[in-house]
Amino acid sequence: xxxxxxxxxxxKKSRMSLLKRFIxxxxxxxxxxxxxxxxxxxxxxxxxxxxxxxxxATCFRMPLVDMxxxxxxxxxxxxxxSLILLLVxxxxxxxxxxxxxxxxxxxxxxxxxxxxxxxxxxxxKYVNPVPLRYxxxxxxxxxxxxxxxxxxxxxxxxxxxxxxNGGIWGDFGVLGxxxxxxxxxxxxxxxxxxxxxxxxxxxxxxxxxAQNIVHAVGAKLxxxxxxxxxxxxxxxxxxxxxxxxxRALTQGEDKKIQHSNHNCITCQQCVAVCPTKSITYGFGKGxxxxxxxxPVQEPKPVEKGA
Amino acid sequence: xxxxLGTSKWTMVVLFILMFGIAxxxxxxxxxxxxESAKFKVTVxxxxxxxxxxxxxxxxxxxxxxxxGMITISSGHGKGNLVYxxxxxxxxxxxxxxxxxxxxxxxxGPYDEKTGRILKPIKxxxxxxxxxxxxxxxxxxxxxxxxxxxIQLMDWKTNKLIGTIPVKIINSKYETNTGATNNQNDNxxxxx
Ligand code: SF4
Ligand code: SF4
Ligand code: SF4
Numbered sequence: 001x002x003x004x005x006x007x008x009x010x011x012k013k014s015r016m017s018l019l020k021r022f023i024x025x026x027x028x029x030x031x032x033x034x035x036x037x038x039x040x041x042x043x044x045x046x047x048x049x050x051x052x053x054x055x056x057a058t059c060f061r062m063p064l065v066d067m068x069x070x071x072x073x074x075x076x077x078x079x080x081x082s083l084i085l086l087l088v089x090x091x092x093x094x095x096x097x098x099x100x101x102x103x104x105x106x107x108x109x110x111x112x113x114x115x116x117x118x119x120x121x122x123x124x125k126y127v128n129p130v131p132l133r134y135x136x137x138x139x140x141x142x143x144x145x146x147x148x149x150x151x152x153x154x155x156x157x158x159x160x161x162x163x164x165n166g167g168i169w170g171d172f173g174v175l176g177x178x179x180x181x182x183x184x185x186x187x188x189x190x191x192x193x194x195x196x197x198x199x200x201x202x203x204x205x206x207x208x209x210a211q212n213i214v215h216a217v218g219a220k221l222x223x224x225x226x227x228x229x230x231x232x233x234x235x236x237x238x239x240x241x242x243x244x245x246x247r248a249l250t251q252g253e254d255k256k257i258q259h260s261n262h263n264c265i266t267c268q269q270c271v272a273v274c275p276t277k278s279i280t281y282g283f284g285k286g287x288x289x290x291x292x293x294x295p296v297q298e299p300k301p302v303e304k305g306a
Numbered sequence: 307x308x309x310x311l312g313t314s315k316w317t318m319v320v321l322f323i324l325m326f327g328i329a330x331x332x333x334x335x336x337x338x339x340x341x342e343s344a345k346f347k348v349t350v351x352x353x354x355x356x357x358x359x360x361x362x363x364x365x366x367x368x369x370x371x372x373x374x375g376m377i378t379i380s381s382g383h384g385k386g387n388l389v390y391x392x393x394x395x396x397x398x399x400x401x402x403x404x405x406x407x408x409x410x411x412x413x414x415g416p417y418d419e420k421t422g423r424i425l426k427p428i429k430x431x432x433x434x435x436x437x438x439x440x441x442x443x444x445x446x447x448x449x450x451x452x453x454x455x456x457i458q459l460m461d462w463k464t465n466k467l468i469g470t471i472p473v474k475i476i477n478s479k480y481e482t483n484t485g486a487t488n489n490q491n492d493n494x495x496x497x498x
Contacts, residue, residue, distance in 0.1 A: 052414030052435070127321065128312030135325025139333065142326075148333025173412060174378040174439040177339040177366030178332075184368075203325070 010239045010273050017272030018113070021106070028101030032058055033161050043078045051078050055157045058082040060207045061140075062151050068141045090211035091218040093225045094266030098201065098208050104160035105201045105208070105265075108187060109245045112197025122195035124247030129202040130262040137209035153178035156186045156200050163187075196245040202263055216261040222284055227264055227271070229287040231256055234278040240270035252289075259288045339366035343378040347387040350396070350459055350469035358471060362447060363478040375407075375447065379438040379457070379473060386435030392468065395427035399462040400438075404455035405473075407441030423462050442475065450480040 031039040034054035043058075044051035051057040063079040066072060073080045089096040098105055112120060123129065140150045152158065159182050162172050175183070190199025201208050219226040236255035248264040249257055257279075270279045312321045344360040358379055365374065381388040390396055400422040402409045411417060413436045416425035428434060438457065446452050452475040459469040 050432070054414060056414075124310070126310055128310055128318070131312050131318040131321035132325040135322040136329045138322070139326045139329030143330060143333045146330075148330055148337065150329060150333050150336070153336040154332060172373075173410065174343075174376045174437070175369070175373050176342045176378075177368040178336050180368035180372050 010237075010275060014243050014269070014273045017269050018110070021100070021267060021269070022110070024100040025103045025106040028097075028106075029103035029164075031101065033103060033157075034165050039082075040078060043081060047076065047078060047081075049078055055161050059157070060086055060210075061155060061157075064206060064210055065141060065144050065149075065151055069145060086207070086211065087214050090214040091224065094215045094219070094227070094261075094264065095208065095211035096266065098211060098265035099267040103164075104157050105198055105205070107160055107163075108191030108194075108200060109197035111187070112192050112194060115192060117195065120193050120195045122247065123199060123202070124195075124250070129247065130260060132203050133205070133209045133212075133263060136204055137206045137213075140206040140209075150206075154182045154185075154204060156182065156205060159183050159186060196247050198245045198247075198265075201265070202246060208263075208265070212262050212264070215264075215266075219261045219286060225266070225281060225283060226261070226286050227259060227266060227268075228280050228282060228284065229257060229259060230278045230280075231287065231289075233276045235276055237275060239273045239275065240279055243269050243273045245269060256289070259286075261286075335366070339364075339369070342366060342369055343380050344473075345380055345382055345387070346471050347381070347389075348459075348469055348471055349389045349391055350398075351392050353470045353472075358473045359476065360474075361476050361478050362442065362452060363476075375442045375444060377440050377442060377475065379440060379471075381434060381436050386433045388434040388436055390428045390430060390432050390434070392430055395429050396461050396468060397423065397427050397463040398434075398468075399423045399460040401458040401460060402438075402455065403458055404453060405440060406446045406453045407443050409441070410439035412437040412439060421462070440475075447477060448480065450477060451475075452477055 030036040032055055037053040037055070037057060040051060040055075040057035041053050043049075057078055059079065060083060063073045063083045067083065073083065075081070075084065086097055139148075143150050153176075159179055162175075162179075163183075166172065185204065186200040190203065191197050215226075218224040234256060236251065236257075238251055240257060241249045241251050244264075245267065246263050246265055248260045248262075249270060252258050266281065268281050271281050312318050341361065341364040344358045346356070346358045360377060360379070362374065362377065390398075400409075400411060402422075411419065411422065413424060413434070417423070418425055424434075442452060453473075454475075455473045457471040457473060458467060459471075460466065461468050
């Protein structure tokens with residue numbers, strides 16, 4: 001009885017948090033994606049640049065490659081300023097763009113919540129997503145040097161924009177094979193049928209990976225914002241682990257919670273659901289244990305007569 | 307719950323390399339299917355000397371399965387390869403000669419679909435990024451030469467032709483009337 005009440009309270013908190021986050025993502029959609037793209041258009045207007053009114057104008061993917069492959073970027077340009085804001089915010093606040101503004105990542109998260117958990121795969125149960133996402137990121141950066149550009153192909157933003165600008169009504173425009181594969185992975189395999197709905201974010205998004213590299217460094221410093229943990233307050237209810245869309249939280253053998261700055265998007269869903277305020281978002285030390293603790297072992301059935 | 311993969315240093319390295327390889331294979335696949343979209347470069351006033359040639363038999367399997375009847379002819383993203391070098395601002399209008407189906411123009415600016423007109427004048431020296439989504443009805447796709455057509459660029463204020471882009475769409479799965487199979491021209495330009 002008490003347990004049931006507690007669960008529903010947590011669910012209520014979770015829903016409230018989802019609603020609050022939803023408002024942010026709507027703002028993010030209006031800022032970055034066609035037909036509005038207010039950020040892109042506004043910045044282009046201020047800089048007197050001719051830019052398209054869609055996500056391609058602020059495309060973080062291409063300037064990331066240009067910057068990291070030594071091609072360089074023009075700082076006083078729409079892409080230059082966007083990229084700097086992206087990385088500085090990730091350093092000071094955590095992956096702010098992912099956690100608050102990226103409607104593409106949020107879309108699949110919210111979509112997957114429509115399906116019951118038993119239909120979804122929790123990939124993080126079987127594999128740590130961090131080396132996979134950094135492996136993809138490395139290929140994203142090194143690929144163009146050897147003539148294998150991943151910039152525009154497999155782009156979740158681009159497909160999300162196609163989807164919301166006509167795709168819902170069946171008008172996707174012309175799709176290439178890589179766009180079709182992206183759609184299938186982003187929306188279906190790693191979206192709808194993945195626990196948390198953010199499989200694309202975890203495995204295939206270079207923009208998210210770049211922000212997390214920066215965040216992982218920033219989180220070591222006391223003056224930056226981060227997800228923090230107070231072990232003493234934690235009652236090991238596991239509510240945070242269950243609700244984390246990025247699967248960045250795990251429960252260790254000691255029942256305490258483990259967290260990874262390498263794929264946490266600081267969305268604060270865990271902060272909202274924690275009944276004891278053990279998880280918070282703020283300045284100072286993170287309070288997390290450094291090593292990954294062995295996951296909980298399921299108790300072995302005791303043989304009769306043993 | 308069993309211990310998950312990728313928690314020790316070695317398995318992390320293995321997973322990193324694995325995903326690195328998968329992603330690079332994705333890049334290779336992307337190159338292999340680059341011909342699904344035909345790219346053009348044209349400077350107007352003037353005509354494109356190079357015919358835009360696209361072989362629909364070169365489409366990747368997902369494209370063949372999901373959307374075989376739509377192709378793109380594109381000036382490329384970013385700055386775009388349709389360059390205007392006239393002396394006065396131009397009011398560009400597109401006309402499609404001998405195309406077998408609908409043509410959907412994707413231009414990221416004010417554009418009137420009904421008339422095919424770009425509504426804002428293009429200044430001398432400006433370049434445009436534009437995509438033409440061309441519909442290929444099922445019956446025309448089943449022939450060696452799907453169609454030969456032309457994209458005409460007009461100035462809608464003066465009604466003068468300021469440029470043309472010749473287009474040839476083929477299907478190498480089928481033989482030409484002469485018995486020879488189609489051979490696609492070199493039109494492999496990447497998006498970026
Ligand atoms: S990881 Fe990529 S797709 Fe996911 S929220 Fe971040 S930027 Fe968006
Ligand atoms: S750990 Fe918390 S803040 Fe980070 S992604 Fe998970 S729910 Fe969001
Ligand atoms: S951190 Fe909070 S939500 Fe997570 S297990 Fe501990 S008490 Fe529960």
